[in-house]
Amino acid sequence: MSSPLELPGDERQPSPYTGYTRVHWEAAADSLLRAAWRWATPGSALLDLPGRPSRSGVRSDGLEGYARTFLAAGFRVAGAGGKDPFGWLERYAAGLAAGTRTPGRDDAESWPLVLDHHVQGQPMVESASVALGLRLTRPWLWDRLEPGVQDRAEEWLRGALRHTPAPNNWYLFPFTVAGFLESVGRGDAETARARERALELLDSWYLGEGWYSDGDGRAFDHYNGWALHLYPVLDAHLDGDAARSERYGARLRAHLESFGLFFGGDGAPLHFGRSLTYRFAAGAAVALGAVTGHTPLSPGASRRIVSGALRYFLDRGASGREGLLSLGWHGPHEATLQPYSGPASPYWASKAFVSLLAPGDHPLWTDTEEPAPSEGPDRVVALPGPGLLVHSTRADGIVRLHNHGCDHVRPHEGEAGVEDDPLYDRQAYSTRSGPTSAVNTADNHLCVEVGGVQSARRRIRPLGAGQGDGWGWAASWHRPVFPQGAPMVPGLRVESVTVVRGRYELRVHRVAGAPDGARLRQTGWATGPEEPVTSALHPVHGWDSADEVRAPQGTAFTRWALVPRLTADDAGGSGVYAALATLTAEEDPEPLPRTLTEVSVTADGFEARWAADGARTRITFRPLTVELLP
CATH class of the missing domain: 2.70.98.70 (Beta-galactosidase; Chain A, domain 5)
Structure with a gap:
């Protein structure tokens, strides 16, 4: 099955295995965004994608559509040095202003409040994506907002710092919110404590060999890559903090020693653990390792893995006839899902676009693709x-x-x-x-x-x-x-x-x-x-x-x-x-x-x-x- 996304033809000379280059990644991001934005509310605060709602309800699902696609737009525009040929950031700026005007109100645009995970938890997850999107695009979005909108956005985001996360990777959501607030001069004791608490827990969950448990139990799955490594390593990279980058980057490097083998010769990630509808987000840790240099994988092998995963799903109908990522694996598949999955949940796949933080002249894009670990000797x-x-x-x-x-x-x-x-x-x-x-x-x-x-x-x-x-x-x-x-x-x-x-x-x-x-x-x-x-x-x-x-x-x-x-x-x-x-x-x-x-x-x-x-x-x-x- 071919992908309905608007992608250029294959480039087999630099990419003999996948045919994908950086241009394909930019085109994929733009096509996914274009399809999702057809379902935006008039004020751009919510993206109400079609499909069965999650247990959090339609309004939370609409915020999820805004926040998770904002991740793709953030990586896309930041990776292009602020160039935004389709005007994505104007839409997200308008949505931020509309969504934070009267949070919690039952109207066409207002965002739900961020509360405790057992009360109204999903907005806390989305607050991290909003914060990361704002951090990535600060010179072209946040710095151009009116002061009143900035203040309202801060107040809404601080809900993540003042309420209780789920006892697992969720502690990295207030960590990410606090990191953004500190990066724009709005840090204080509240943001410092949120960051300290998250890193304390992260250290307690580390078992060695690059693997964290997702909380105090024994859950090991793709959350290692797309959450437990992604947030602290990317935060340190954006901060320019060499000490934290080395500490958590060394763990990412150790993780990729084994995790690089978690992708088959056809590009598929291992079908293991929850939230598999995030699909090619499984490649986010590989891409981040290439961007930051914390990886044992060569640039050519890294591109082979991340582009292989992207192409694997696009070629098998993950984006459906309308270009929207469906709830499932190849296409729709109910048994793959969890009760918290809603129509916009698959857009956590946007995390794979962290690869675009590597500029066009980076070895991730200029080196010739090499075999993935699974394509070498047994x-x-x-x-x-x-x-x-x-x-x-x-x-x-x-x-x-x-x-x-x-x-x-x-x-x-x-x-x-x-x-x-x-x-x-x-x-x-x-x-x-x-x-x-x-x-x-x-x-x-x-x-x-x-x-x-x-x-x-x-x-x-x-x-x-x-x-x-x-x-x-x-x-x-x-x-x-x-x-x-x-x-x-x-x-x-x-x-x-x-x-x-x-x-x-x-x-x-x-x-x-x-x-x-x-x-x-x-x-x-x-x-x-x-x-x-x-x-x-x-x-x-x-x-x-x-x-x-x-x-x-x-x-x-x-x-x-x-x-x-x-x-x-x-x-x-x-x-x-x-x-x-x-x-x-x-x-x-x-x-x-x-x-x-x-x-x-x-x-x-x-x-x-x-x-x-x-x-x-x-x-x-x-x-x-x-x-x-x-």
């Missing part, structure tokens, strides 16, 4: 901090993530009361497949079935991760919980290890304390007729039968899917269960039954030989050790 990256294992295969460009440490359970929540979250609780995710919906059979999941009720995986406790030459592993344990009011099973515990070599995934589980008559079910990757990929799941030890289960609601990649499944019929007590899984786009892949030989299993261990080279994988659960032996 790679495996183990991340013990977040408990993730990532591996890519050059033959098909697929990147796969194995989750042994990320969940979306907050510290104060009990496990049994937390709803199923397919975007966090599955064992594996990829750039070519998405999870099945919560009402279909769960893909990439091990469940214990007791009395006909299947368990869920909620809080995930990492046990370690590591890598060697061409292989890697990650391990975790969880306590199976039973929804629908079913009782917990005392002492029930599942310890899980994933070992990867090339496209092969060895999944080994030690189940302890299962009641008599319990069943186990292990599922693999969900695939369908609309994606030319193959999913296979082979029983190695402990399983009684294999079949396929239909997922009629499909995934973000296919309208209808099949999920391979293994079943152990009488799994009472304790035991070790092993399976071999694969997701590949290779033609005629080697059948999985020929992959492993000489399988040996004990009560606390597993060992098998790889047929291709004779190497042996040995897993011992107590104490946990994972080895690849010659």
